[in-house]
Amino acid sequence: MADVVDRFEVLTDKQWELLELLLPSSDGLRGRKFRNNRVVVEGMLYRLRTGLPWRDLPSHFGPWKTVWKRHRRYAGDGTWDRVLTALVAMADAGGNLDWAVSVDSTVVRVHQHGANAARTQGDLPNCTNLRDEPADHGIGRSRGGLTSKAHLACDGHGRPLSVLVGPGQAGDSPMFAHVLEGICVPRLAGGAHRTRPDEVRADKAYSSRANRELLRNRGIKAVIPEKTDQAANRVNKGRSGGRPPNFDPESYKGRNVVERAFNKAKQWRAVATRYDKLALTYRAGFLLAGIVEWLKLLGDMP
Template sequence: MLDEPADHAIGSSRGGLTTKTHLVADGHGRGLAVLITPGQAGDSPMLADMLDGVKVPRLDAGAPRTTPDELIGDKAYSAAANRKLLRRRRIKAVIPERADQVTNRKRKGRSGGRAPDFDRDTYKRRNVIERAFNKAKQWRAIATRYDKLALTYRAGFALALVIEWLKLLGDTP
């Protein structure tokens, strides 16, 4: 097994050497924060770092906005620590429970606690993040990672996200 330096963000997974991209996007699929990790890294432990990367400047004076109203995530983010973090930051969590968590909670009976609140209608908007990934991966250099350093690859990904934001502005002076 080949050991890669940490600054390459390349790790082994079932498909060989891979990189995982973590993305936070707004409700329209425009990227707010991106993080690159080795392929074997889990999604769940990266949530706090991803939220720390969100900084949306305000049009009027004031500190940038760092707290979204809600976070729509897949089952990979369904961990007690993530739900606690989101409650502490007053962010509504729209994350389905994993089957093993449901089974464990039901096995405990009354002492297993309540099921976390889950809004199915809001969760239907999770496809927005998948579409944001697809837009970024229209760039060949993003779809097929050519860059050796994770910093360079992340910069290319960020550039693709910035271009999506610029499309929003169009011909605005």
């Protein structure tokens, strides 16, 4: 069994050495040191890759409850968020972060195992406190059944900067400001955190006056095409309709990196389909998939 499971181990030794520096070494309650932390994290990645129930994890990874509880702890106390932020800061300090940010969302089908928790209609997520589980668990009903929607902001190379999870029937545009709020990159050389991209690329779903004003007020270049009906209404108003918004078609060609980022994330089966009851733990799995992408860049660098 161990030989079979070894083929699914994701992290190289160098990647694990970097990740280990960023993870807590004890439970923080009684000061007890975590044992076999690498094996436990590989168990999380194995489950993320295969999508199997937690209790069906191979014994190679130890007790399944240990793997689940640690993943749940890291999701709830913000550990995975801090790890992602630290890796992004390292990339920025090394000049490996492209600040031409792309934003988009993808719909994820909710498996019946993840849809049996009681839910009520929830509000938009509070991006200042992502540890709170939303009342609707980020699950909504649409023509495709029960779905969730993952909202992503990624850099110009398609690596994640900010991830939010909401109900599948919710619109993209109202989430735009919340996704951008999640971008906060510390400067390792000192100074204020960087929260303002050079430009933001997004499709027509994000073409609204509020979103354009938000970017304009923050001094961020908007690379968002205008909707056909918006353009027609502006023309019909004549001079009072104002000028068309600035749009850079060459820069917009780079927006496809966010689509490729979703394709890469959905190679992990527990990202492509939501098996988790809690939005917190599903989002943590999405973050973990993104962390692996940053480790591929940073973990093997000399």
